[in-house]
Amino acid sequence: MTILDGKKTSEEIRDRLKKEIQNIVDKGNRIPRLDIIIVGHDFASEKYIGMKEKYGKELGTKITIHRFKEDSEEKEIISLIEKLNRDSLVDGVMIQLPLPKAYKTFNTKSILESIDVSKDVDGLTYTSLGWIWSERGGIGAATPTGIILLLHEYEIEIAGKNVVVLGRSNIVGLPLAAMFLKRDATVTIAHSRTEDLKEICSQADILAVGIGKPQYITSDFVKKNAVVIDIGTNRDYEGHLVGDVDFNDVKSKCEYITPVPGGVGPMTIASLFSNLVKIYKKNVTRYR
Structure with a gap:
C-alpha cells in the first residue's frame, strides 16, 4: 500500500509554479493576483483562507482578501465582483464556500455566476463546469x-x-x-x-x-x-x-x-494556484 501524499506533491507543484512565475516576472511583468471573498466568520473557512494565503505568498503572488459581514446584502458582494471582473490587474476571483446559512442556494449560485469565467479560478461557474464536459476544456474545478x-x-x-x-x-x-x-x-x-x-x-x-x-x-x-x-x-x-x-x-x-x-486538501490548493498561473499567463500576454 502506498499513501498518496498530497502535502508533499502540492509542495513540489508549488516549487514548479514559483519558478514559472519568476521567469515571467523577470521579463518585466507584474506578479499574479488572486482576490478571495469571504462572508461571515466561519472557523473552517478562515483556516482554509490562511492556508491559501500562505501557499500564495510562498509562490510570490498577491493575495487580496475581501471580508463581508454575515448580514451583508447580496448586491454588495456582486457589486465588488463586477468591479474585480473589470480590473485588468486581477487574475482570479473566488468565493470562499460555504456561504453563511442565511444565504440560500439561489444566492450562492447567483453570486458565483457573477464571476467572469475568465477569472473563475475555482472553476465553479456553470460555464466553467460546462466546458469540462466539452472538447474545449477550460479551468477545471x-x-x-x-x-x-x-x-x-x-x-x-x-x-x-x-x-x-x-x-x-x-x-x-x-x-x-x-x-x-x-x-x-x-x-x-x-x-x-x-x-x-x-x-x-x-x-x-x-x-x-x-x-x-x-x-x-x-x-x-x-x-x-x-x-x-x-x-x-x-x-x-x-x-x-x-x-x-x-x-x-x-x-x-x-x-x-x-x-x-x-x-x-493540499492538492485542492495546489490546483487552485495552477489555475491562477494559467489565467495569469494569458493575461500578461494580453495586456503586454
Whole structure:
C-alpha cells in the first residue's frame, strides 16, 4: 500500500509554479493576483483562507482578501465582483464556500455566476463546469483537478480503468467524473439513491469518495489493489478530522490511498494556484 501524499506533491507543484512565475516576472511583468471573498466568520473557512494565503505568498503572488459581514446584502458582494471582473490587474476571483446559512442556494449560485469565467479560478461557474464536459476544456474545478494532478504525479494509469465516483455535487463529483471520462476511463457515478452500492464500489479500480459521511467506506466496499481517493472532511465523535473512508480498515486492501488530512486538501490548493498561473499567463500576454 502506498499513501498518496498530497502535502508533499502540492509542495513540489508549488516549487514548479514559483519558478514559472519568476521567469515571467523577470521579463518585466507584474506578479499574479488572486482576490478571495469571504462572508461571515466561519472557523473552517478562515483556516482554509490562511492556508491559501500562505501557499500564495510562498509562490510570490498577491493575495487580496475581501471580508463581508454575515448580514451583508447580496448586491454588495456582486457589486465588488463586477468591479474585480473589470480590473485588468486581477487574475482570479473566488468565493470562499460555504456561504453563511442565511444565504440560500439561489444566492450562492447567483453570486458565483457573477464571476467572469475568465477569472473563475475555482472553476465553479456553470460555464466553467460546462466546458469540462466539452472538447474545449477550460479551468477545471479545483478539487477534481487536484485529484487528477495527484494521480498524474504518482503515474497512476486512468485510461481503461473502471472508476466509481461516489458523490454527484457540482463542486466535486460531476466535474471529477467528466475529467475521468476525458482520460478514457469507464465511469460510474453513484450516490445516496444508488442500489447495490457496496457491489458497485467493490468493482472499481479507482474509487473516489465524497459523500460527507465519516468513515463510511470500509474494506468490503473496496476491490483488492484499488486506488482509493478520499475527498471527505468530517469530524468524528472525538473531534478528529477524518475522511469518508475508514483509513485503517481499508489501507491493507488497496494499492494506493489518500490520507485525511494531507491528501486531497493540499492538492485542492495546489490546483487552485495552477489555475491562477494559467489565467495569469494569458493575461500578461494580453495586456503586454
